[in-house]
Amino acid sequence: MAVERRIYWLRHLVLIAVVIIVLFPMVWLVSTSIRRDQAAFSSNLFSSRVTLQHYRNLLLPERSVGRLILDLQSATYATGDYRGKSQEELKKNVESYLVKFDSLMEESQRMVSNIESGMASIEKDVVSKEKKILLEINEIRINDKELFENRLKQIGTFEEPQMAYAVGRILETTVPSLEGVYPFYVDLLGERAAPITEAMEDYRQKYESTLKYRDETLKALVGLEFENREEVIKSLNSIDKYISLSSVDYSEWRRVEWLRVINRYLREVESSLSETEASVLNQARTNLYDSFKAAGDAWEVILSSNEKVSQELSSLAGEAFGSDYYEYIEVRETLSGIENSIAELKKSLAVSESAVLELEDSFEIAIPTVISETRKLSALIPPFELVVSKGIESSNSISNAKLAGSLDGVLSAMETIDLVNGQLADIKNVEELSSELSELSSKLSWFVDNREVLMKVSGNSEISKGADVINIALSNLSRVLPVLQTSVSDYIEVSKSAKEAKSRLQNLEIEKEKLLDTISSHEKEAKKAEETYAHALEAINIRSAMLHIDREILSMEEARNYVSSLTNLLNSYFKIKASVRYRTLFWYDDFVKASTEARDGTVLLKELISSMKVMKDDLASKIYNYIELRFLGTSITLDDFGKMQETYNTLFQQVNAKYQRASRLISDLIEKPTSYSESYAAELREVDKSLFRANQIWVQKESTYFYFVRWLLNSVIVALAVALISVTVAALAAYPFSRMRFRGRKQGLLALLLVQMFPSIMFMVALYALLQFLGSVIPFLGLNTLGGLIFLYSGGIAFNIWLIKGYYDTISNSLEEAAMIDGATKFQAFTRVILPLARPILAVVAILTFMNIFNEYLIARIILQDMNKWTYAVGLWQFSGRFETSWGPFTAAALIGAVPMVIFFLVLQEYIVGGLTQGGVKE
Template structure:
């Protein structure tokens, strides 16, 4: 048992680990939507992805563009001599004709297969009808078996469900005929007229209301009342919101503007009060008595206004600091009004006091006016907000009670609905059975396989699928429904296939005709246009421009979308059709149309082989330089004794712990600077990228140093005794013995550099300078969709340099990685 479990786990792990690799390999050969298909393997295979990467084909869009460039003498044909240009145009025209002839011949083959399929299905229309009826009869049998044993003793519940079905039906409706016997059993009498039917519905309604109807009415009333309360609450909140904003603004004005000004005024009044107190201690008197009636009247009026303001502040409890300042002002006014008329008014200092008050009085008047108006508005707003808040609280209480009652009713109705599920399912199946009988009868009358018949079959399948989607249980009925829909699905797919193929047939012939006419006209004039171009005149062929529109636009708009659907449906029908004789014809249509699509398809231009060669060159140079530098630098740390030897290599390792990406800004600026003086070391150059990659030194140096430590130093000493220099002993003795570790370092650096993406993405901009990793990413992100076949094929081809290098050096890999790991 234990071994069995171990084997099972190992098999599972192998499958999980190998699945991505298998998916990549199979996808690179597939022509269907591999990323969205449930099948890992497909019969629709092609090598086109590999051909597009290794030897891209000059199809029609490429030829049209090349002919444009040749006639206009544009790059890369600007330096071509006339003889070679003529020869190249003739070659392109011959290839163009071959492509058009191939498109026509392949379409003829595809049409032959289509006509064969169509004739075959028309001849076997009765077989299609019999297969369909057989499936429907099998479904009917399952339905009858499932509903046969379903008897209900709960007449009240069944009456409720019958009312739901019949309440909106007429006396002579199809639904009534389905449930006529059941309705007659419930009411206990025959139903032969609309009046008797209405009376029976009345009996059902009473049972419906007693069971669940009144509860639903109560629930609707409560829901309507809740909706009304929510609307009222929402409207009230809408009114409250601007007033709250206004209160907040007023609060800011009071606290940030009026309160500081009020405090300054109170301070001024305090100073006046101190001045008044000093009047009694003065001795100098005025010659003429001073008229202070204005002062006394102002004091009286201001005191009254302050009392009113204090009354308003009693209501507004959130303004303690303001209230204290106003109370302080009131106290100061009382103290200022306490004047000894006999002594104080005759003093000269009293005159200064009155003049000081006259200066302060406008400020007092202004601050009291502002306070009075502001507090009046604030008081009205506070009263409104208080009333509104009371209303909202009352509405909230009412809503809470209603929501509790609504929840209770919903739970009760839900429980009752649960008890009705079996009866509803029975009624649903009875209705479906009745309609199924009609569908079987209608299908049995089909004698051909034309357009009208395909529409009738499609309507049948759509009806079955809709019922399957609405059927909630996953039981035997659902399984049979699903099987029936799957068995008949090929008819629906064939309808789409045939409709789209007819569109392709019509539009492709039109596009081919236009292309042949334009090409024929161009052949009559291209020689003169080329002579004119070589005489120094810029020319452009209108025939080629129109031909470019036909190839790039009209074919795409008129043909390609339908062509893609036909190919996809042909691939589906290969597996779905019940007629084995038609499989080869569907496969032939798919194959021929796919080739036509490749001839006319506008493909994304890429430089895959250049990207791979860039990566190979860069990786080889970086690996060679890194291995050489590390091999030389590791030798002193292994054999020589010098200051800093012990901690020097540790310092290198510490620096190496930081990822190179964090230095990219500095490296980019350095390359940008170097590029001004040394062109091949600048940004967007292969040399600059190689320079940026030469950073992984210390780790590899430490690895080689550990290997050097295992080589006996006596070998070098013996060589030195025999007359060899230190350098000769290094490259003639140490390096050959260290070949395994040097190979490991070379291989690891090569693989790491070959797969690196981030640094290359920052430094390289020109698409022709891309490395393999950057180019692979461009395949993964297409303009409209990801081309998974091209992407996976590029991934597999890009692996080859690493695989070849790894296999050729693998004998050194194990010994190089293990030796130096432990001391002997």
């Protein structure tokens, strides 16, 4: 019986995708760690420019020149890592640094020699390939012609109005010129461009006249000697800067050259000449000015003619592509204007609505004051009515004046309130304010209505006190009512503006919808017309590019101009990159740039080497004496270090920039070769290595390089110590919970479980204070110590106790009982029977603890301040700066940091599977 073989292709595809996704980060890490350019996010995952320098810098860091200067200074002044060292130790360090300095200078000179000789030999051979390059470019030129002709055949021909309309659109964005492609566009238009043609011809004549009269003026100056002769001649020769076949700047020439130099000095010269000579010079000078001015006017005519013809041609849309297209264009332009108006209205409306909300908020602020004063006045009315009802008149001039002033204020306030309330009558969202103002007005009106009877009893003490209350109320209202009156006026104005804006916006939205419907109805025909228009533009651009395509390219400059003129055309219409199609020329130019950068950088590096050697020799002659003086109690500062650092910063910054640019160009030259460049790949790689090595000799190495190994050892020590402590304590603590029955056992297990619910960072303040206290008693357990960090990490053993306890539960009790029958104690049974059987879970706990502690960052970053005591995770953070990350060293450090974990894992791997799976099922 045949067995059918099933093909699980979908499963295989999923597995392949998963493997790729999982392995990609590792591949990225490796590739980035060996790249010279540190381009972590380059489109090219792999680079041909690889190096192990990042690993060397981390594991065996080399002191560069920049680092040596700083270390020499620190050793001389006994600061930093050199503080506390003896005089002999410092002298030995300085001596070794000076020897290293000399060796780096010699190596730098070798690198310079390699760069110069390598680039010179390649350059000599490359220059000899110019004829071959030109030959290839001319072959491509013939292919370009064939490509363009075939494309023009595909596009086909166009009616005259269509071509004229397309040319008109081009002229709208093209600056007029009597050279280049502009005359070609004008010729395409024929009689339609007659104004432009006439204006161009007129300008050409004026331009030639200007140059002619310039030469006549120069000729008239021959044989004349005067103080500013050279300045005048220079000014006359500079006319080409202000007038050409492509532009003219009459006003600038008149201001800078004519008034300040030519006219000013030549008039002085004329006054000292004979009448005949002065007349000749004056005539030449006057003709020059008049012709230049006429040329400026003629150029303005060209510009205006260009604009006029462009506008006339824009009206050909209907004739060229049909009335529907013309209407389509007009509607699109109208729609664009409406959309802009809608956008502006929405912004204006948003501002108005925001203002309305702010004003409504101000109304809400006024309400408590209005209510408060209403209550005051309301409470005042009954006592006044009581006094009036008694009919006992009592008044005098003082009390009358006081009460009259109060009542006048009441009348004024009531009139203001009634005015405001009348304005609020037609406004929504202010009903509460309007109601409270009405209530206040009614209270005020009582005092106004009863003015006469109140005046008769103004001398009464109750009335007098009441007048004081009225004055206080009026004073409070005087702070609110003017602001309220202004706010109401603004509210009405803003609300009206917002209402009008909404109405206009609604109308514009309706108009927009109508225009969109119109566009939709003409869209099909418009697309066809736009396609025809696009092809017409393409045909014009291709034909303009073919103006000089039949002419043979005879020089590299002509080749560059040719390629430059076709770059946009090839990319826009043929999706061809000029850098790829003309790689022959681009490779040559890139090499020239790389050679120039390398040469300039080498000149600067030679100067830097020479200066540094002189300053080093001068320093070496006195540095030991200064160290001795310092130990004798005389502190002296050497200026040599400042000079060395300043020279280094000034020159190497330039060297580094030029070498970096040269190196990037050489990388492109190697990775993107051409027909004649493959033989140079090996030499270019050697030059690139020399550039890289020269940079490494001089670049300021990061201080993190010199601490990395120490950080790695610190992490290994801490992780191993915590793993050992955790395994030991957890193994002992888990045994009673597994084998013994005692009061509080369940509660203890529950407590261990609850501890895991709270992250240790929650207790960081308490832990910090604890270590601060312990450090004062037991120094090696305090802050900024590895012992203190181990102490904190050792607290997280609850999870491990649960894990080991579960494994103990799977080991049969009979094994211990048999050992105890044979005479073993409980502790001996535990150590000789249980622990050997529990080795799998102990290995798992050790591995998990080691890996967690090795990668822990937050607690270590808080506890450790001394750079020498940092762990690997804290040190790794240093490769990430505020503005950029050193991806090369960062990824190399990440891979090196994985080595201890991998080794630890491999040593204990045989126990992992058994340790994780056992303990989950209880017999």
